[in-house]
Amino acid sequence: MQTIKLASLTVAVAAALALSACGKKEQPATGTQASGAAAAAAGETVVTLGFAAPLTGPQSHYGEEYKNGVTLAIEDANAQHPTIGGKPVKFVLDAEDDQADPKIATQVAQKFMDNKVSGIIGHFNSGTAIPASKIYSDNGVPMIAMATAPTFTQQGFKNTFRSMTSDTQQGSVVGKYVVEKLGFKKIAIVDDRTAYGQGLADEFEKAAKAAGATIVKREFTNDKASDFAAIITSIKSTSPDMVYYGGADAQSAPMAKQMKRLGVKAPLVSGEMTKTPTFLKLAGTDGDGTIASLAGLPLEQMPKGKDYESRYKARFKTDVATYSPYGYDATMAMIDAMKQANSSEPAKYLPVLAKIQYSGVTSSDWTYDDKGDLKNGGITLYKVENGQWKVLETVGGGAKGADASAAK
Structure with missing residues (x-):
């Protein structure tokens, strides 16, 4: 009798889990997230990029627009059916809300490290990017942040890069x-x-x-x-x-x-x-x-600004505000470094990212100096x-x- 009860319970639990799994919905936050199982079924290797910015609170409009640019970049990259190491890959976004709070930012950073993300786009604020950068540096994971405080790239870390010029x-x-x-x-x-x-x-x-x-x-x-x-x-x-x-x-x-x-x-x-x-x-x-x-230049004068503007508006049904083009270019520069290095392993593509020469939406000459600051800018x-x-x-x-x- 006990055996029958255990067997029945096991079947019931399995059924409940199956129903729960069927009831799960894809996270709507980024529009680029895809399950590892779906990618594996398609024979693709999943490469996860972490993204952190304020997605709630009084600065959420900055973070959401920034995230839109990153989302569009990932969608564009996947549309090219990229391969790394001779294998098809699918880039997915793990977006986290750091609430523009340094303490939460470090918690988010540790979560990314636990999840073994391949790179970080963000954080948005200098006050969050600076403390989080220590965690990423300790783990050797590259980050391209929107942060502009001079301190961000003056810490001596090899993994910190900007998507905008400094203060x-x-x-x-x-x-x-x-x-x-x-x-x-x-x-x-x-x-x-x-x-x-x-x-x-x-x-x-x-x-x-x-x-x-x-x-x-x-x-x-x-x-x-x-x-x-x-x-x-x-x-x-x-x-x-x-x-x-x-x-x-x-x-x-x-x-x-x-x-x-x-x-x-x-x-x-x-x-x-x-x-x-x-x-x-x-x-x-x-x-x-x-x-x-x-x-930088006004959107209409950026090298690929007009094309970006039309595609952004078609995708998100709203105007480009300020930050999304830079989020787009940061993401594409990181992906380009992985493709050139033929690896999504941070230790292998980090040296390539440091010497990247990328032509993007905001700049036709996206390159870094030895600190991770962008060389060109107005x-x-x-x-x-x-x-x-x-x-x-x-x-x-x-x-x-x-x-x-x-x-x-």
Whole structure:
């Protein structure tokens, strides 16, 4: 009787598991995930790339758009029926939400290592990429991050690469530009104390001072704040020609609105995390006059920008915002390195990635220096006019027409 009961129980459990498996749905998060079983059935080797960015919370719009670019790259790569080591491969994406939180980022990094991913696209924020990079370095896994803080590639790691230029370049170019080209001499600076925001503001300050500007006020907030009345009132008393903000659009948009409400006539100038459709939506008419920098060329002037734009809109039913082209190129550069090395093993393709010469959407000359920084890049400045971002000028950084990269 006991044997019959155990046998019945075993059959019941097996049936339940089978039903559970049948009821599972493919993860909709990336549109590129495929089960290992399906790939194996097709005779393909699965190569998994990890992706990490804020996919929930106030910065989720950055992460989702970034992920879209990575997704499109993987779909394009798979459509070419790639082979590595003489065997057909299928690239799949393991996308994780690090919530722009350094602690969660390290947990995500360890999860990727436990899952034996072949490479990392991300993290998005400097504050998450820097602590996560130590875990990837210890395991010898390459990462191409959106992070722009100079520290990211100054740690001496051999596995860290950027998909955008550093804050050193962006901040220095913009600091000089606003003084020499726009004539701003009295400047107030605010940053959000993140690795990105503070780093960008620091580099801007150095360049503005070197160009002859006076920093009349330096204030700071945080990346969760929404009320800037005290800071703006303090700044207003110094009568600045402009206010520079290092941080994201969740703060720069309400800051722009509150500056107008409190009678500050100086324009707000910021970095690429402000140059977004979200800023325009949040700031409304109070956003007019705001200036923001974004490394690289405008989308329509990128080497393959127009083609990318049309394919992106067809695939995701929305406009390209800021980061997805760089996520696309980072993914394709990593895959190209694997194909050239004829291996998806990190130790074998890492040296190839370090010397990669890739022609992509954002740049026709995607190459790295010995630290993992992109060699070529320019900075484009934009201004909000009638609720739209309009190009002011592309300057600095040795911009060579289409050879421009970008920053985060």
